[in-house]
């Protein structure tokens with residue numbers, strides 16, 4: 001299972017970033033500037049200062065997250081790629097409160113969401129999915145090599161030392177963090193990109209942090225780096241059904257969006273599933289299916305030519321053909 005994941009990550013690297021971007025990282029961890037947005041008293045999103053501009057153009061945005069300030073202390077959602085960005089997060093927290101950081105949650109094992117754990121105070125408890133901890137325990141070295149290849153040398157990745165979860169959320173599980181005046185739910189809604197995907201729900205403010213399973217608004221698309229199109233579709237439908245109409249969503253790589261913005265991602269995955277099923281029914285091979293299922297109606301994302309033919313159509317083909 002884990003070997004398989006690593007192989008698919010490497011093939012994504014070989015067929016994806018490397019060909020599309022050559023030596024250019026999709027965003028530069030030495031340049032990103034994070035800003036925060038207050039969503040309700042004590043509830044903040046943070047995202048790159050150029051997020052809204054890039055989203056409009058369908059271009060990739062660096063990592064987003066947030067923090068929640070309760071009577072007892074602060075919860076940070078995602079700890080960023082490197083020391084530079086983690087420092088920015090802690091500075092955004094310090095602008096709002098002097099309370100201690102008592103929790104930090106990683107929405108996945110991906111380095112841009114978890115490498116910054118080591119820069120948090122020792123007193124902060126790290127919350128991860130049990131699969132995320134397992135993955136980091138077994139693959140940290142290779143994971144950082146992969147990240148350096150994609151995000152560049154000299155971006156602070158070389159010095160990262162893993163700091164894994166103190167509190168683990170089991171498969172399909174849910175925990176509630178008591179911040180005093182606020183209770184925050186950490187949920188596993190099912191496989192959504194890595195198998196260790198955690199969503200953070202603050203019911204008072206009706207805000208959901210999703211991590212990578214929702215990249216950002218249309219025209220961005222899911223990255224099925226490890227396959228599982230059918231499960232991912234089911235999970236996103238579950239998330240959509242869970243949310244009240246007026247919920248706000250902080251995606252993994254963009255600014256704050258609404259519940260209806262998730263529909264684009266669900267509609268896209270459902271269309272991939274239908275079209276790939278039709279191609280399988282017609283007896284097409286994977287290669288022929290990739291050629292046929294072009295779906296220009298979902299174009300617009302700068303990474304379309306990598307994620308759609310390179311990841312998502314093959315993921316659907318493998319799921320639906322059982323190969």
Ligand SMILES: [Zn+2]
Pocket residue numbers: 063110112113212252253
């Ligand atoms: Zn990410």
